[in-house]
Amino acid sequence: SYELTQPPSVSVSPGQTASISCSGDKLGDKFVCWYHQRPGQSPELLIYQDNKRPSGIPERFSGSNSGNTATLTISGTQAMDEADYYCQTWDSSAAVFGGGTKLTVL
Amino acid sequence: DVQLVESGGGLVQPGGSLRLSCAASGFTFTTYAMNWVRRAPGKGLEWVSGITGSGATTLYADSVKGRFSISRDNSERTLYLQMHSLRAEDTAVYHCVLQKTGFTNSPFDNWGRGSLVTVSS
Numbered sequence: 001s002y003e004l005t006q007p008p009s010v011s012v013s014p015g016q017t018a019s020i021s022c023s024g025d026k027l028g029d030k031f032v033c034w035y036h037q038r039p040g041q042s043p044e045l046l047i048y049q050d051n052k053r054p055s056g057i058p059e060r061f062s063g064s065n066s067g068n069t070a071t072l073t074i075s076g077t078q079a080m081d082e083a084d085y086y087c088q089t090w091d092s093s094a095a096v097f098g099g100g101t102k103l104t105v106l
Numbered sequence: 107d108v109q110l111v112e113s114g115g116g117l118v119q120p121g122g123s124l125r126l127s128c129a130a131s132g133f134t135f136t137t138y139a140m141n142w143v144r145r146a147p148g149k150g151l152e153w154v155s156g157i158t159g160s161g162a163t164t165l166y167a168d169s170v171k172g173r174f175s176i177s178r179d180n181s182e183r184t185l186y187l188q189m190h191s192l193r194a195e196d197t198a199v200y201h202c203v204l205q206k207t208g209f210t211n212s213p214f215d216n217w218g219r220g221s222l223v224t225v226s227s
């Protein structure tokens with residue numbers, strides 16, 4: 001079955017840029033979505049089709065996808081961005097999530 | 107506004123059965139695909155199952171195939187997940203999820219708060 005690999009944790013200082021990677025075989029040939037889940041809340045869609053933002057998602061969230069790696073970039077990271085982040089794609093009619101990355105804003 | 111409210115979770119013994127429900131409002135229910143996604147304690151998100159707006163097509167993760175069944179009642183605007191032969195590893199918060207732009211290869215747009223299922227003796 002298809003697998004997506006994310007780093008377990010990423011740390012960033014407030015105001016700096018955070019990057020979270022997501023790797024999978026020929027991932028660049030697929031569409032990737034990103035979600036975050038703040039403590040005690042439901043997951044929320046941040047990015048779809050690699051780099052599109054739903055309405056209401058701040059511009060500081062951006063995405064890219066090429067080769068075997070997709071990347072979520074958070075510019076000007078804020079304390080409220082501390083959360084678990086997940087990449088997701090579809091393979092053989094099944095949705096696949098990465099293992100998740102805990103973003104800590106120090 | 108889209109609202110998805112799950113119910114039916116609880117404590118069940120291994121081998122037992124449980125049915126989750128998701129009451130939907132704020133959108134045209136029959137138009138859109140719906141899914142269940144779970145998160146086990148200390149683990150990440152795992153897609154469980156999905157169903158098209160008409161109910162004609164259903165998909166399952168390998169981990170639940172043959173044990174879980176997804177269905178919907180469009181007249182009642184309700185999504186269901188019937189779970190049989192439950193195992194300890196099925197313990198999780200189960201989220202009801204709406205897709206607004208398709209089925210496979212489409213994002214998970216709106217999420218409910220979830221219903222906790224605990225499988226333990």
